[in-house]
Amino acid sequence: MTTTLSRRDFLRAGAVAGAGLTLAIHLPGCSGSAAKTAVAPFQPNAWVRVGGDGMVQLIVDRSEMGQGVMTALPMLLAEELDVPWESIGVEQAPAGKEYVNPDFGIQGTGGSSSVHAAWKPLREAGAKARVMLMTAAANAWGVPLAECSTEPGQVIHAGSRRKIAYAELVESAAAIPVPATVTLKEPKSYRYIGTSVPRLDTPDKVRGKAGFGMDVQVPGLLVAVVARCPVFGGTAKSWDEAAARQVPGVRQVVRISSGVAVVAEGYWAASKGRAALATVWDEGPNAGLGTTTLRRQLAGMASQPGIVARRQGAPAHGREVAATYEVPYLAHACMEPMNATAHVEANRCTVWAPTQFQLGNPNMPGARELVAKLSGVAPEQVVIHTTLLGGGFGRRFFNDFIADAVETSKAVGAPVKVIWSREDDIQHDYYRPPVHAVYRAQLDQQGVPVGFASHIVAPSVNAAAMGAPRDKLDDNSVDGVANLPYDIPNVSVDAVNASFAIPLGFWRSVGASHNGFMLESFMDELALAAGQDPVAFRRGLLGKKPRHRAVLDLVAEKSGWGAPAPEGRGRGVAILESFNSIVAEVAEVSLNPDRTIRVNKVVAAVDCGTVVNPDIVKAQVEGAIVFGLSAALYGEITVEKGRVVQSNFHDYPLLRMREMPVVEVYLVASSEPPTGIGEPGTPPIAAAVANAVYALTRQRIRQLPFRAVPT
Secondary structure (H helix, E strand, O other): OOOOOOOOOOEEEEEEEOOEEEEEEOOOOOOOOOOOOOOOOOOOOEEEEEOOOOOEEEEEOOOOOOOOHHHHHHHHHHHHHOOOHHHEEEEEOOOOHHHOEOOOOEEEOOOOOHHHHHHHHHHHHHHHHHHHHHHHHHHHHOOOHHHEEEEOOEEEEOOOOOEEEHHHOHHHHHOOOOOOOOOOOOHHHOOOOOOOOOOOOHHHHHOOOOOEHHHOOOOOOEEEEEEOOOOOOOEEEEOOHHHHHOOOOEEEEEEEOOEEEEEEOOHHHHHHHHHHOOOEEEOHHHOOOOHHHHHHHHHHHOOOOOEEEEEEOOOOOOEEEEEEEEEOEEOOOOOOOOEEEEEEEOOEEEEEEOOOEEEOEOOEOOHHHHHHHHHOOOHHHEEEEEOEOOOOOOHHHOOHHHHHHHHHHHHHOOOEEEEOOHHHHHHOOOEEOOEEEEEEEEEOOOOOEEEEEEEEEEEOHHHHHHOOOOOOOOHHHHOOOOOOOOOOOEEEEEEEEEOOOOOEOOOOOHHHHHHHHHHHHHHHHHHHHHOOOHHHHHHHOOOOOHHHHHHHHHHHHHHOOOOOOOOOOEEEEEEEEEOOEEEEEEEEEEEOOOOOEEEEEEEEEEEOOOOOOHHHHHHHHHHHHHHHHHHHHOOOEOEEOOEEOOOOOOOOOOOOHHHOOEEEEEEOOOOOOOOOOOOOOOHHHHHHHHHHHHHHHOOOOOEOOOOOOOO
């Protein structure tokens, strides 16, 4: 029996499916008409299957890229369904309109939204399934439902203490009407939420059994690499196909949209074949682009009026403090370079890919729309298998690597895996934009800020990556500063949209990543001008923001802020809200003999609402700190003659293990719904380090990446 509920009700249908109970679950933002009869396992937006063996299978519509959704989301279900943790299994959802999030109009993973979005509907899914199982047991026993309760995996009758396993109830439960409403557990009754249950994906990763994009193997698979023009927008004029074909193992050479693909029996043969092509390029109109010119143009645009993001009060008067900050282009540098496997057949195209963006809309095509267009098959005949992602950070929202595989497979008539080299990955990325920003504030006679202004000049990510109008405000450009938490009566935040012929994309924490550095460095400058301690200064401006203040107090306490720093070290603090979470960090730094910066310790305090799995939250903050430190200490993409200079980790370094600081993460207890956690740990770290360097050396850093500190 199927009960049709509202579109926003997550439980879509109950149906007998073999020897199991299949329950369709509407995860956040799913759309489409409600099922009218039985729901096939591959059709629901997202669904849970309670099998006759007592196993519970959850299918989720989030890509797993290390952030832990394959554990955190099942925890929500297991909590309310009341099943043993070891009975939970997880499958990746296919691409389909049932999984589209109406908040964004796409099926994709990003914005640190996975747990927050699933918090209520997935718990309700478990609770409703549990009520159905209890009802089936009550009917079998001939007792009132009110006399029944559950223990993990079984229903219990209060009076007789009879028990029956869920596995024995699945068929009868499938005939029970889906309850319209349920009462969710109180936090005091949580069994899983708030605990560090083991991650479900860890064992296979440790054993080398986990399926990443690089691991895909299908019968008859060929491997391809693509020769791409080193200059943005350039194209191939000529190449030596005969020379490439002489390389043992090379099968074909085909032209595709992004360049010239060399197809071979394996990666090394394809790579050697590409080197033998000796491609001659038409470098096009961007061959003159260079970082020096781009920086000069950004600085020149600072005199232009900006698009208003926030206007509060009026121009203020007082002692003025001003500072200018700059950050460069940045690459994502995922550990797993871009790759995808495609098999284009006459009436079907199958893709295996580590993608963050499975399905889009007419204005923003995702993987399925892109594949359908390139392969020539109907969208409903496109199958997207999402593999595990070896890092995402926003880069895998762009499916250019899938396009490579589809075009090449279609041209050669066989399944093809396209693999990017590290050089391909760094030199053909969708980069975080460079930013030039001018900050100003006015202080009264007591040193209290009465005016604040941020004028930001940056290329628009939304315009470059999503086709948004260039004359409209890009919220990414002002994220983290337009929502300024400090109690300042007169505030002005605006942005000037620059435009350069360099691809832009979403980089972990997006605009908050650079605005966190600028804003919180500037707040330290204001504290200095006011003659106040940096923590005390911020605390005095957060009287209307108790959650921010609590996070700041916790990080100050745990870092020992009130005590002197160890000899030869300085401490700096920064706090920022992004993705509705608040993170404060205190960095403790020293200088190496060559006066480069050594980060010795980082203490972080986090308010991300209810914490589902503390270990996952702490791991995400630790990882975000590493990511942010790599960028702050080393990250810089420069351009000469229209091409990216950096090519691998020798000139685009990541933080090494020997450089890793001690990191401590403390969580603020909260009963609020969960908020984002994959990204918010990144924005404060650069400012915390810069402020610590000032505390140690009295040298102010206003440009990233950090250089050796002058004497």
